Amino acid sequence: MPEGHTIHRLAKDLNRSLRPGPVQASSPQGPFATEARQLDGLLLERAHAYGKHLFLDFADGPTVHIHLGLIGKMRPKEPGTGIEGAIRLRLESDDALWDLTGPMTCALIDPADVADITASLGPDPLRRGARREEFVDRLGRRSIPLSAALLDQSVIAGIGNVYRSEFCYLVGIKPSTPAKTVRVEAAEQIWDLAVDQLRLGVKLNRIVTRTPSEVGTTAGRIDEDNRLYVYKREGEPCHRCGTEIRLSEIAKRKSWHCPTCQK
DNA sequence: TCTTTATGGTGAG
DNA sequence: TCACCCTAAAGAT
Structure with a gap:
């Protein structure tokens, strides 16, 4: 159920439950496996949202860009939960587990990409300083x-x-x-x-x-x-x-x- | 057990 | 303008 409020809420919840990590990352479904390995074991600096875009900044690492699209979901699960469904990205800390399914976008990007994406967007009523x-x-x-x-x-x-x-x-x-x-x-x-x-x-x-x-x-x-x-x-x-x-x-x-x- | 729908967006023509 | 991408639950049969 992704409109802007969902993504900002997600950023908040991810910050609270996964920071600072280290975060274990995996892609049970496969397509994101190489990228997930790059993230595995890194510290989560912060999760932030702009409109319907979610960004996860990892310390000394890339940023994960997630857009849920129409059917994507990122849900908290009980730690230890097995693999059910097509999980593109799983993030785990000692006491938290998040599964991402069906995203329109899930990619590793750099700060310049983040700037490009946010520059293409109008003001976000949930962001401080939005005019x-x-x-x-x-x-x-x-x-x-x-x-x-x-x-x-x-x-x-x-x-x-x-x-x-x-x-x-x-x-x-x-x-x-x-x-x-x-x-x-x-x-x-x-x-x-x-x-x-x-x-x-x-x-x-x-x-x-x-x-x-x-x-x-x-x-x-x-x-x-x-x-x-x-x-x-x-x-x-x-x-x-x-x-x-x-x-x-x-x-x-x-x-x-x-x-x-x-x- | 099918078909449809969903709070989204891109790229080709 | 259209085809297409992604997944899962709800609805129709």
């Missing part, structure tokens, strides 16, 4: 639909298909609205939303856009089927006005909105 004006400016230059621009990682880094629909709903704008016609105040509102929502996403390790009182909890647990306003809810009534939520396709991905609440 709202930068986002507003980049959004204002795009004639594509707002919902498409929010998916464009060079406009804003870390937003994915869930957040884009939810943000359009929360600001009350139809997803197909050309990005450049969105008022500056609304663009600023979207950025502020992104900062708040992704931070909450990191904290909860899941996307929850509805307010706590709306979501409801059972014994302190979040009601999983009640976390979002529009995503994957086509045909169901809007939580606010009751109108049926509509599904459309924008930028080759599904997009949901309420035709009444979003004009």
Whole structure:
């Protein structure tokens, strides 16, 4: 479930559980075996995230660049767990074990590569120093639909298909609205939303856009089927006005909105 | 036991 | 614009 919040949360968890190491690295699946051997036994300097990109810096060694893509997962396992599934990279310390499966990217890179990657990205609302004006400016230059621009990682880094629909709903704008016609105040509102929502996403390790009182909890647990306003809810009534939520396709991905609440 | 879907992105034409 | 990459769980039959 990889949008930006997932990757930043991963970086946090990896820092906490694998640092400083030394870290044992292996690639049970095979394709990354040579690279894993290069990492084996090194100290993890730090894990950090930029948008949906995860970087693991090893002391006196390379950086591992991981992008989970649509189906990739990096999951903690109980130390001693056997090999199940197609594990591209396994990282182990004395008391932690992480398995990476199905990543779009898993490669060894150097600092220049890291710079190239981050330079290609728009501001990341989860990073300190990210500038709202930068986002507003980049959004204002795009004639594509707002919902498409929010998916464009060079406009804003870390937003994915869930957040884009939810943000359009929360600001009350139809997803197909050309990005450049969105008022500056609304663009600023979207950025502020992104900062708040992704931070909450990191904290909860899941996307929850509805307010706590709306979501409801059972014994302190979040009601999983009640976390979002529009995503994957086509045909169901809007939580606010009751109108049926509509599904459309924008930028080759599904997009949901309420035709009444979003004009 | 199939087929489909998924919170993503690249490269060729 | 399209084909394609990666994996696993959910849904359909």
